[in-house]
């Protein structure tokens with residue numbers, strides 16, 4: 541089922557997520573709907589907040605792109621990440637590392653808005669998968685950026701908060717007034 545995507549000033553977008561306590565049929569149905577909604581909207585990821593539910597849950601569907609490459613390591617070894625997509629991550633914890641890169645981002649909750657965001661190139665993630673097993677990996681590039689963007693959603697933080705100053709000033713007035721100070725990356 542395609543879900544409505546929370547837009548702009550929807551309160552769920554600013555609500556930090558509760559941890560997932562139980563993996564049951566209703567959660568699996570929600571995840572299936574989020575994946576369907578993300579794909580229909582042609583997104584690289586979607587967080588529960590974006591379908592109106594403040595939970596520590598997000599889904600990624602990041603392809604390997606020549607122009608914006610990604611890498612994944614599991615247990616220190618390079619891993620093929622495309623077969624793992626759509627990747628469901630719950631109760632995620634992450635630590636960023638590496639040089640900061642500034643690249644353009646968009647968001648399904650802000651259609652037709654894009655802004656450059658400075659983020660560390662790499663991230664180390666520990667999360668729960670939909671099968672209840674712990675997933676640990678490191679990611680670089682676009683995949684790392686997507687993880688950071690979605691993880692921010694689950695904490696009520698939006699990419700407009702992290703947009704570089706120059707691009708923040710370029711946002712339409714009604715979007716710029718939604719910007720809040722961002723916590724450290």
Ligand SMILES: [Zn+2]
Nearest residue numbers: 646647648649
């Ligand atoms: Zn987003």
